[in-house]
Amino acid sequence: MGKRLNIGVVINNIEGRYQSRIFKGIQSFAMVNNVNLGIFNGRSINSPYPNDSLFNKVFNLVDLVEMDGVIVFTGSLGTNSDDKKLSSWLKELTDKPVVTVGRNIDGYTGVTSENKKGIIEAIKHLVDKHGRRKFCFVSGPPNNPESIERLEAFKEGLDIVDIKFNENNVYYGDYSYRMCKDITAEIIKDDILPYDAIICASDEMAWSMKKSLEDKGYLIPNDYSLLGFDDLSESAFQKPPLSTIHQDLFSQSYKAGELLIDIISGKNINNLEIESKIIIRESCGCSFLENLNVYNPEGYNLEFRDEINKFVTKLYHSSEVITEMEHILNSLVDNLNLNIRTKKHTSLFLLSLSEWLEVTLDWEHYSEIWYGGLQLIKTLFMKKDYNDSTNMFLEKLFANGFLLLSQMSDKKEVLNIQKIHDTESLFRDFSNEINTETDFNSLLDVLKKYIPEFGVTNMLIILPESEGYKLYPVTGYDDLLKKKLDINKKINLEEYRVEYKKNQMVMPLVCKNSFFGFMLMSSDFSYPQLYVNIQLEISKALLIINLFQSRDCLIEEKEELVNQHKLSEERYREMIDMVPMLMWESDENFKITYMNRLAEEKLGLKLGESLLSITDKEDRNKIELERFSDLKGLKIHKINNEGHILVIDLKDKINSKGEKIRRWHALDPLPMVLDNTLPTNDFFKDFKITARESEIVLLLFHGLKIREIANSISLAESTVKGHITKIYNKLGIDDREGLMDIISQYKVKKDGYGNYLFKIFNQLIMNQHL
Numbered sequence: 001m002g003k004r005l006n007i008g009v010v011i012n013n014i015e016g017r018y019q020s021r022i023f024k025g026i027q028s029f030a031m032v033n034n035v036n037l038g039i040f041n042g043r044s045i046n047s048p049y050p051n052d053s054l055f056n057k058v059f060n061l062v063d064l065v066e067m068d069g070v071i072v073f074t075g076s077l078g079t080n081s082d083d084k085k086l087s088s089w090l091k092e093l094t095d096k097p098v099v100t101v102g103r104n105i106d107g108y109t110g111v112t113s114e115n116k117k118g119i120i121e122a123i124k125h126l127v128d129k130h131g132r133r134k135f136c137f138v139s140g141p142p143n144n145p146e147s148i149e150r151l152e153a154f155k156e157g158l159d160i161v162d163i164k165f166n167e168n169n170v171y172y173g174d175y176s177y178r179m180c181k182d183i184t185a186e187i188i189k190d191d192i193l194p195y196d197a198i199i200c201a202s203d204e205m206a207w208s209m210k211k212s213l214e215d216k217g218y219l220i221p222n223d224y225s226l227l228g229f230d231d232l233s234e235s236a237f238q239k240p241p242l243s244t245i246h247q248d249l250f251s252q253s254y255k256a257g258e259l260l261i262d263i264i265s266g267k268n269i270n271n272l273e274i275e276s277k278i279i280i281r282e283s284c285g286c287s288f289l290e291n292l293n294v295y296n297p298e299g300y301n302l303e304f305r306d307e308i309n310k311f312v313t314k315l316y317h318s319s320e321v322i323t324e325m326e327h328i329l330n331s332l333v334d335n336l337n338l339n340i341r342t343k344k345h346t347s348l349f350l351l352s353l354s355e356w357l358e359v360t361l362d363w364e365h366y367s368e369i370w371y372g373g374l375q376l377i378k379t380l381f382m383k384k385d386y387n388d389s390t391n392m393f394l395e396k397l398f399a400n401g402f403l404l405l406s407q408m409s410d411k412k413e414v415l416n417i418q419k420i421h422d423t424e425s426l427f428r429d430f431s432n433e434i435n436t437e438t439d440f441n442s443l444l445d446v447l448k449k450y451i452p453e454f455g456v457t458n459m460l461i462i463l464p465e466s467e468g469y470k471l472y473p474v475t476g477y478d479d480l481l482k483k484k485l486d487i488n489k490k491i492n493l494e495e496y497r498v499e500y501k502k503n504q505m506v507m508p509l510v511c512k513n514s515f516f517g518f519m520l521m522s523s524d525f526s527y528p529q530l531y532v533n534i535q536l537e538i539s540k541a542l543l544i545i546n547l548f549q550s551r552d553c554l555i556e557e558k559e560e561l562v563n564q565h566k567l568s569e570e571r572y573r574e575m576i577d578m579v580p581m582l583m584w585e586s587d588e589n590f591k592i593t594y595m596n597r598l599a600e601e602k603l604g605l606k607l608g609e610s611l612l613s614i615t616d617k618e619d620r621n622k623i624e625l626e627r628f629s630d631l632k633g634l635k636i637h638k639i640n641n642e643g644h645i646l647v648i649d650l651k652d653k654i655n656s657k658g659e660k661i662r663r664w665h666a667l668d669p670l671p672m673v674l675d676n677t678l679p680t681n682d683f684f685k686d687f688k689i690t691a692r693e694s695e696i697v698l699l700l701f702h703g704l705k706i707r708e709i710a711n712s713i714s715l716a717e718s719t720v721k722g723h724i725t726k727i728y729n730k731l732g733i734d735d736r737e738g739l740m741d742i743i744s745q746y747k748v749k750k751d752g753y754g755n756y757l758f759k760i761f762n763q764l765i766m767n768q769h770l
Contacts, residue, residue: 007260008062008070009039010093012077014505015529018175018202018249019076021232022101025253026071027525030503033257038065039505039525041532045089046080054510058518061506063094069260070094071253074110075102075146079174082143099260101252103146104271109263111256111272115146116153118245118276122199122227123157125278130285132197132225136169138183138209140201147172150201150229169195173205180208188216196224203228203235203244210238210283221285231279236367240282247276328356329373336381339397340390353401357408367409374401426453427533434541438548443541447474451521454530458522461509461538469517476522505531511539514546585663586611590623593661603636634664679743686746687730696723700736701743 009026013019030037042059043052062070072093078086087105090098100110126132137154140147155165171183180200187193193213200206206228210220220226220240228235231246251274262269280286335348363369378398386394430450437443444461451459451474458476462469505525509516519538525531582602584595590611599605603614612620616635623634678701684694699709706724710717728734731742 004034004036005068005261005264006036006038006066007257008065008067008094008096009037010059010062010070010072010077011039011041012043012073013532014039014041014525015532016076018204018230018232019073020528021230022073022249022253023525023528025250026257027503028250029254029257033261035257035261037503038067039503041505041507044079044081045077046085048080051510051513054513054515055508057515058506058508059093061518063096067094067096069097069099069264071256071260072098072100073102073253074100074105075112078103079141079144083145097260097263099256099263101256109259109269109271111252111259111274113247113249113252114273114275115149115245115247116156116276118247118278119150119153119199119229120157120160121278122243122245122284123154123161125280126197126225126227126284127161127163130197130221130225133163134194134196135163136171136187136195136198138171138173138180138198138200138205140173140175142172147201154199173201175202175205177204177208180205181212184209184212184216188213191216193218193223197227198224199227199229201229203230203232203242206242206244206283207234207238210242220283225284227278227284236281238283243281243284243286244279245276246279248274324360325369325373328360329377332356332373332377333380336377336397340386340393347397347400349397350400350404354404354408357404361408367405370405370409371402374398374405426450427530430534431537434537435544437541438545440542440545443538443545444472444474447538451475451534454534455526456521456523456531456534458504460520461517462520463517507531507535509535509539509542511536511543514543516542583663583665585661587659587661679746683743683746689727689730693723693727696720697727697739700724700739 007030009023011019011023014023026037029035040058040062042056043049045056047053047056070093072090074086074090081089083105086103087107090100090105090108098108100108102112104110104112123135126135135154135158137151139151142148151170154170158165171186173180173183183205187195193216198206198209200209206226210226213219213224218224226242228242228244229247230249231244235242235244255272255274259269259272332349332352335352339347339349357370360366360370378394381394382391430446433450434443434446437446447459447461456475459474461472461474463472503525504520504522506518506520508518516539519535521531523531582596582599584599584603584605585593587593592605592607592609592611595605595607605614612623614637615623616637619634679694679697683689684697689697695713696709699712704712706717706720709715710720713720728738731739733739733742
């Protein structure tokens with residue numbers, strides 16, 4: 001097509017796990033096909049929640065915008081609607097060509113997931129492999145067509161394995177995480193779990209079911225098997241990893257875009273159904289190695305092309321990585337064959353692997369994909385008829401390969417945590433500042449200060465006035481300051497674009513029972529939750545401004561703001577539990593008021609316990625003197641005093657009761673950082689440091705105090721102090737900080753910065769003991 005197409009995307013709750021996954025497919029489609037996206041983010045149609053209808057005012061703009069066609073995510077939008085209501089709503093939404101995703105509606109072309117096959121496979125697997133016979137099904141809403149189809153598949157699967165279906169073994173939710181606590185109360189009677197297999201119609205309900213049953217003492221897989229549906233990315237990182245039914249959400253939305261282009265071109269297109277399949281992990285009772293489904297053909301050749309192709313297609317169910325991973329694995333096989341022939345000490349295989357691990361860090365399912373790929377190559381090569389020395393050589397290479405993967409997986413987690421932490425810190429400052437403003441111009445000033453920091457290149461606040469809508473540029477769009485938007489005319493979003501940003505999102509500004517207008521922004525939309533939080537903060541700020549101007553701050557308005565604050569806190573806590581970060585909160589007296597599960601496990605914290613009980617003595621003295629002044633960090637002892645955490649970040653905040661509290665974050669420092677920066681024997685020799693003094697330097701480097709050093713090497717504290725004084729005199733320094741500096745300067749000066757980094761890298765890939 002000649003001109004660049006403008007495609008509308010109608011979606012609800014874009015920050016939801018299901019929606020954000022399916023949204024990635026439409027983003028990739030737009031990038032590959034050079035298409036502009038106009039995204040309209042509202043809530044579910046006919047939602048039972050009171051103010052969702054105000055959020056859905058954003059859908060009134062869809063047919064006012066110059067679009068060539070519209071993709072509508074009917075699967076999630078229609079959770080609370082039957083086909084008749086959804087069809088009527090679609091007719092009012094737009095007269096442009098439409099492709100639906102997730103649920104077919106008569107008269108429209110749609111892309112859906114085939115629900116039955118995966119559920120039937122799951123039931124057969126649980127019966128044949130694990131001997132399960134007592135099944136229950138946690139369904140979606142009873143009148144939802146997708147729920148009905150999945151329940152029918154459950155019935156059909158039971159019939160195939162000769163198990164009688166019982167309606168009493170079906171429990172109804174709404175696909176969300178919050179539902180299963182109440183469902184668990186229905187299931188558990190007299191403290192007995194009557195089922196040995198639970199299948200949930202969504203992954204989120206499965207996560208919630210696992211948590212609720214754990215709280216009652218029931219564990220996977222000893223007490224029961226658990227399966228979900230959707231295969232959301234977090235499912236692979238549950239403990240244990242969740243077995244589930246994979247529906248390719250990415251491909252559904254990507255294919256929807258391709259179908260819409262065909263329809264716009266005048267082609268007659270039929271509905272498309274994408275196959276679902278079971279993904280076996282550990283929550284059903286299988287071990288990880290059983291889940292890899294590695295092919296073991298009878299005849300091997302040096303290239304293994306066919307086996308790799310089969311394996312990649314079977315395991316890597318996301319179409320995003322299939323082609324690239326097939327190329328990577330074949331490349332690694334070639335390097336490994338060359339290593340075997342040359343028996344070189346420097347491994348081309350490991351060097352190549354380290355590069356591929358680095359460049360693919362942005363993949364979802366990173367650890368799962370790479371572990372499976374390495375395991376495949378190892379299985380194929382170790383089955384060949386090599387001599388003992390070659391087998392030992394291969395064992396060493398693969399041991400170092402899996403070590404590299406472990407280290408890079410840690411790096412990926414740290415990078416993800418840092419992104420979350422940095423954004424959360426910036427957002428907290430933004431939230432505190434925006435909610436103190438009492439007039440609209442001051443609000444705009446705050447937005448202009450922070451919004452570019454969140455990666456939003458262009459933003460408009462669109463507020464209704466008697467003659468239409470007035471546009472207020474926040475960043476970009478400077479020429480539109482005085483322009484008005486006539487609601488009786490078509491809106492051409494091209495007018496509000498910049499050349500280098502093609503995708504825009506319109507979100508309603510709603511707080512309590514008040515609708516204020518819309519915000520329109522351009523971004524890459526990498527973090528949907530962030531934009532929803534910005535939407536919420538702007539909406540709350542507009543409500544506060546209105547209340548302040550009217551001088552009518554009633555109690556119920558204040559309570560609503562508190563509830564909104566509480567909701568954002570719950571979302572944050574749910575998110576923080578998905579990463580390996582310790583987080584807890586304390587009041588002004590340092591009594592612990594909240595903690596996540598990791599903090600409870602690692603530190604042995606209890607609600608109401610004083611934080612001082614696990615705080616280092618020196619820091620405890622500072623707390624008693626300074627309270628909440630400029631204290632920047634603490635040293636916290638782990639449970640049973642087994643080591644301590646040196647890196648603590650803390651923030652002042654206000655809880656829902658208006659009380660000042662502290663939120664504490666912590667990460668265990670990576671041991672690799674310490675190991676790679678320790679002084680060498682050459683350092684001690686050059687500075688004439690004796691063996692005893694060298695021992696003390698290493699202990700100082702590990703952060704031990706003088707008393708701890710004395711106890712560990714059986715010397716008097718005065719003797720240790722004397723040695724430290726001699727060490728500092730030889731090095732020309734005054735303290736530990738100077739010690740760290742002179743060691744790092746020595747390493748760089750001795751080897752050069754590039755060689756220094758190479759030595760660290762070489763240690764990472766060659767030392768098996770790390």
